Amino acid sequence: MFFSISVLFLCAILSGLLVFVIPDLDKKNYKLALVFAGSYLFAITIIHIMPELFSQAENPTSIGLYVLLGFFLQQILEYFTSGAEHGHVHKHEGDHQHGFTASIMVLVAMIIHALLEGSLLAHPSVIHEHHDANSLLVGIVLHKAPAAFALMSIIVCQLKNNKLAIIYLLLFALASPVGMLIGDFYVENSALPDDVFTILFAIVSGNFLHISTTIVFETSENHHFNARKLIVAVFGALIAVGAEYWI
Numbered sequence: 001m002f003f004s005i006s007v008l009f010l011c012a013i014l015s016g017l018l019v020f021v022i023p024d025l026d027k028k029n030y031k032l033a034l035v036f037a038g039s040y041l042f043a044i045t046i047i048h049i050m051p052e053l054f055s056q057a058e059n060p061t062s063i064g065l066y067v068l069l070g071f072f073l074q075q076i077l078e079y080f081t082s083g084a085e086h087g088h089v090h091k092h093e094g095d096h097q098h099g100f101t102a103s104i105m106v107l108v109a110m111i112i113h114a115l116l117e118g119s120l121l122a123h124p125s126v127i128h129e130h131h132d133a134n135s136l137l138v139g140i141v142l143h144k145a146p147a148a149f150a151l152m153s154i155i156v157c158q159l160k161n162n163k164l165a166i167i168y169l170l171l172f173a174l175a176s177p178v179g180m181l182i183g184d185f186y187v188e189n190s191a192l193p194d195d196v197f198t199i200l201f202a203i204v205s206g207n208f209l210h211i212s213t214t215i216v217f218e219t220s221e222n223h224h225f226n227a228r229k230l231i232v233a234v235f236g237a238l239i240a241v242g243a244e245y246w247i
Contacts, residue, residue, distance in 0.1 A: 001184065004121055004137055005177040011141045012114075012173035016148040017166075019156060030146075032232050037142035038215025039236030044139040045208040048244055049120070053202055063202050070206020077207075080109035084150040103158040107168050110151055111175040114144070116204045118179025122187050122197070135243035140176070143211065148172065 050067070057063045084106065117140050151172055155165045186192045216233055 001180070005180060007137065007141060008118065008144065008176040008180070009173050011144050012148040012176070013169065015145040016152040016169040016173070018149055019152040020162070032228065034146055034215050035229050035232045036236040037146060038212045039233040040240045041139045041143050041208055042212035042216060043237040043240035044135055044244065045205050045212065047241060048136055049201065049205045049208070053198060053205065057198060063198065066199050066202035067206040067209070070203035071210045072206075073203065074113075074207040074210040077109045077113055080105045081113070081151075084110055084147055084154055100159070103155055103168070106151070106154055106158070107171065110147070110172055113207065114172060114175030115179035115182075116200070116207060117143075118176035118181075119183035120201055120204050121180045122183025135240065138243055139208075139240065143208075144176065 053063050053067075054060050121137060121140070148169065152165060152169055155168050156162065159165050159168075183197075187197070
């Protein structure tokens with residue numbers, strides 16, 4: 001557990017701090033990196049999370065409804081995050097100012113999302129009976145790195161205060177480890193029924209489906225065929241398959 005917590009925390013911190021080192025991104029390569037991460041996350045949701053959810057469910061239809069709920073919950077969270085969990089980097093020109101309240105809303109929404117994804121690594125046996133969560137951890141890290149970078153790009157623009165922005169980043173970086181610790185506490189102490197975890201993970205899988213499909217499919221301009229994007233997406237999915245069965 002210590003390894004997973006350390007990886008989650010350091011990934012967010014280091015990726016967020018890159019905003020001060022790489023203020024201007026190579027947009028094409030950055031989008032391809034997002035496609036790889038999104039494709040990996042999509043594949044690991046399909047081949048790792050959802051099969052175990054449905055295989056353990058007494059009522060698969062209800063699981064499907066909670067996945068759908070998670071999908072649309074993520075849509076609501078995006079209203080507050082400006083798409084930061086997709087790795088959207090926002091640059092604001094001129095004298096356009098953002099209030100303190102707006103930055104708080106972005107942070108809170110991102111923390112909620114991070115808490116949920118961290119709880120997914122808690123390992124209740126009802127969910128992870130057949131596999132460990134190493135491949136899932138990799139997927140969360142691939143998703144969290146651009147999310148932290150995007151969050152900082154938004155917060156720095158909104159606050160115009162680098163020290164306060166770093167405090168926000170620290171809070172975000174702690175969210176997934178805290179979510180994992182809370183989930184593990186309830187698992188180890190059997191404080192919640194297995195059904196509660198099944199519902200929670202179904203909702204998170206819906207979140208992941210929304211995020212990953214948005215990343216992969218929104219990057220095409222005018223719906224033109226993009227061979228590089230397709231190759232990167234397929235490669236990301238294949239890496240996920242390999243990680244699931246060999247890590």
